[in-house]
Amino acid sequence: MLQLQVIRDRKEDIIRALTKRNIDATALVENVLRLDEKRRATQTRLDTTLAESNALSKEIGMLFKTGKAQEANLLKEKTGQLKEDSKKLGEDLNTTTDELQNVLYQIPNVPHESVPAGNTEEDNEEVFQEGDIPTLQTNALPHWELAKKYDIIDFELGVKITGAGFPVYKGKGARLQRALISYFLDKNTEAGYTEIQVPHLVNEASGYGTGQLPDKEGQMYHIAADDLYLIPTAEVPVTNLLRGEILSQKDFPLRYTAYTPCFRREAGSYGAHVRGLNRLHQFDKVEIVRVEHPTNSYEALDGMVAHVKQILRELKLPYRILRLCGGDLGFTSALTYDFEVFSTAQDRWLEISSVSNFETYQANRLKLRYKDENGKSQLAHTLNGSSLALPRVLAGILENYQTPDGIQIPEVLVPYCGFEMIN
């Protein structure tokens, strides 16, 4: 969520920047300012009332102590009205604070200046492309056909035991999954990220912390009996590790990597584009998360992009990098680069990584701060990215590495797989 102080100071800038997301935030921002003013006015009145009654209480205490019970009882009568007032004011304050909070939750992050304006993915800006798109044999198959042909992923079996979008990986398919996870974790660890394992279920506070709640409530699986959510990404538990922390400047940079399954309801996604591994309810992902000093966060973002590039280079997959336009940018992000691998057999680009800087948007909800050189608390910047998401990398490998004799395993993965070919 945006910082109140920033909205107060730079209202016009914020409204203007948000037009890149094709939203007119004027009404929301005005509402925030109105509620903020109301909140502060109420707070002041409450404070005054409390101060008065505190003073009286102190006086009463003194009187009792010095044996002037009669005078004390006289004063007691005066406190009744104050008590009533402060109760009323306290309720008003809570109501206004909640209202203010709710409006603030509705305002997305302010896009970075480099974010292009635009409505849809068509308007995303390609900033980099690398790798040769292979020429495949004439009867090249999409990955779901390959998965069936070599019996490495069974979608129907997943339907049987759970439902659509929950594939079962078998034999070399399962082994390749495990190989990718290990390979990604190793690469991330080498780059200075600390490997951690986190719970796959989180509580409501964590959902709010990183901004999945209340914005994307319907996209997460919710376990009603225990009021827990299945994580849609490791970003949620990993970033929330730091919730409420006040760091010291020398703690920076904080770098974590974690493998987790990810669960997404994907309500409203149907059709040809969701075939095979393209869109699943459960998939595996290795995530990288960084917490940075504000002055360093964009450098860190570039570093994360460079890191993911390096992995794709090693895998020898053709990919491109897009800078997301305002309309396609996630609610909480200030700047996002999407990585897409070219899926030759499907003749389309598949998103395999999304690397974002959230600036203080998440930190504000998380109350994730650090002490600056003057000893004042400041919000840190949070970033995260996939490094990498498994299913589409797998799809890319299957499709781009297919040969008439089978599917070749990328060289760097052979030591992890223990085989060179799926046939």
Next chain:
RNA sequence: GGAGGAAUGGCAGAGUGGUCGAAUGCGGCAGUCUUGAAAACUGUUGAGGGUCACACCUCCGGGGGUUCGAAUCCCUCUUCCUCCGCCA
């Protein structure tokens, strides 16, 4: 799942109705001493709201209550510990 105990500042730990945002120790920061470091000594050190700055207000796991007044009493929830049961 059943029975009992507990939750206080970065950590440890006092505080059982008034002047307590909270003793003390450790840790952190600054300084003195030192060629430097360590030790010792001195000072300082929770968070948030509010203000030009003060004042002032809130916070002792969360929520509610009793009281003129609550860290302290009551209710409730959550978490942790011990014992029993179950169990990978």
